[in-house]
Amino acid sequence: MPMSGSASALGSALLNRAWAQWISFGVDAVGERDDAVVDPEALIALTAELGEADARLRDVSTDWCVEYGRYVNGSRLKQVTHELRTPPEAIGEYVATVAAAGGPTWPMATQPRAEYRTRGKARLDSAVAPPLLRIRLRAAFGVNARADILAALLAVPVVGVSVADLTRTTRFTKPNVASAVDALVLAGLLEARTVGNERRLTLTRVDEILPGLRPPIAQPDWVTRFGVALEVLRFVGQDGMSPAVRAIEARRLVDGLQTRILAEGLPQPNTSALGDQFAGAFDRWAVQLVDFLRSPSQRAEAILRDASAHGGRDWTRAELHEHST
Numbered sequence: 001m002p003m004s005g006s007a008s009a010l011g012s013a014l015l016n017r018a019w020a021q022w023i024s025f026g027v028d029a030v031g032e033r034d035d036a037v038v039d040p041e042a043l044i045a046l047t048a049e050l051g052e053a054d055a056r057l058r059d060v061s062t063d064w065c066v067e068y069g070r071y072v073n074g075s076r077l078k079q080v081t082h083e084l085r086t087p088p089e090a091i092g093e094y095v096a097t098v099a100a101a102g103g104p105t106w107p108m109a110t111q112p113r114a115e116y117r118t119r120g121k122a123r124l125d126s127a128v129a130p131p132l133l134r135i136r137l138r139a140a141f142g143v144n145a146r147a148d149i150l151a152a153l154l155a156v157p158v159v160g161v162s163v164a165d166l167t168r169t170t171r172f173t174k175p176n177v178a179s180a181v182d183a184l185v186l187a188g189l190l191e192a193r194t195v196g197n198e199r200r201l202t203l204t205r206v207d208e209i210l211p212g213l214r215p216p217i218a219q220p221d222w223v224t225r226f227g228v229a230l231e232v233l234r235f236v237g238q239d240g241m242s243p244a245v246r247a248i249e250a251r252r253l254v255d256g257l258q259t260r261i262l263a264e265g266l267p268q269p270n271t272s273a274l275g276d277q278f279a280g281a282f283d284r285w286a287v288q289l290v291d292f293l294r295s296p297s298q299r300a301e302a303i304l305r306d307a308s309a310h311g312g313r314d315w316t317r318a319e320l321h322e323h324s325t
Contacts, residue, residue, distance in 0.1 A: 007237040010286060013293035014229055015054050018047050018061075024131035025068075027060040028121035037133045037151070039222040040072050041080040041171075046226050048094035049086050062094070064122040066103035071135045073143050074106035079171045081108065084227050133217060140210060145172040145180035150189070153203050157215035160193065160200030171223065224264040228257050229289055236286060243276055250282040267292055 020034040021043050044065065051058035065072065081091045092110030099105045100112035127136035133154070137147035148170040153161065163181055167174045181201060184190040189209070192199045208214050235253050254261075254269050261268055269285035271278075 009290045010233045013290045022061050026124040027064050037219040038131045041077040042222040045081045045084045045086045048091045065098045066101045066118050067122045068124050069104040071138050078107045145176045154215045154217045155219045157203045157206040160202050162198045221264050224260045247276045247279040
């Protein structure tokens with residue numbers, strides 16, 4: 001796939017994923033809803049960066065933030081945008097527009113979009129659907145680290161995790177996580193046991209925290225997934241590189257992303273390709289990312305399971321199509 005085609009396809013796949021997640025949140029739009037747990041701060045950062053490519057998505061998502069942004073944690077949003085390397089001008093304009101229209105005030109604001117006018121059509125009548133897990137827990141336990149710690153532990157209810165683990169998972173600071181853990185232990189929602197020189201934390205009750213909410217609840221790490229896809233999108237959007245230079249820079253990019261790719265179990269590029277041949281392997285990997293992002297979340301997880309048994313070689317487009325339909 002040519003570089004410009006890769007950028008167009010990957011950008012479109014990210015926009016489609018953003019639309020599906022915002023629709024699951026209740027924006028004024030009709031379309032497919034994401035079936036996986038959504039990360040509000042990661043979604044906002046993604047939308048801010050892609051906003052110029054889809055003004056309607058930017059506007060209807062801003063409508064939602066004006067009305068329901070009280071369930072978004074501004075400090076975590078700042079951390080997530082830093083991790084995703086969201087352009088400051090993009091997130092600055094987005095959060096300034098939300099505040100100027102009467103929504104919450106978050107960090108990083110610059111100048112609002114002068115042409116934006118809220119339509120007030122976003123609707124969030126219930127947060128019991130799976131994609132709104134973090135919104136539901138924040139409504140019940142506060143827009144702070146406590147809610148996100150409970151969400152993280154719902155994914156691994158009987159496997160003890162440390163404060164350091166929860167800090168990485170939730171993207172809150174370690175002091176905030178430690179303080180929130182103490183409060184949850186005091187309230188009887190968590191149990192702490194000492195293993196070696198650290199505390200391991202589990203849910204006190206693994207049957208039900210809120211009505212109908214029972215672990216385990218799988219939760220994609222959207223910060224990692226969007227982060228990898230955005231880094232690839234920025235790279236393939238560059239012009240003027242010779243094939244040799246592009247192969248070198250593509251390998252350097254993949255080397256820097258490898259930890260995140262492995263941590264989230266994303267499709268992996270064929271790193272055994274040597275020299276200029278790596279440019280082709282990189283393009284085929286970009287196709288894998290596109291198809292993965294376009295697939296509904298449950299089918300995307302099936303693609304990853306099949307890919308892990310695929311022997312490490314590149315997927316062909318036909319194979320990817322077969323496994324995503």
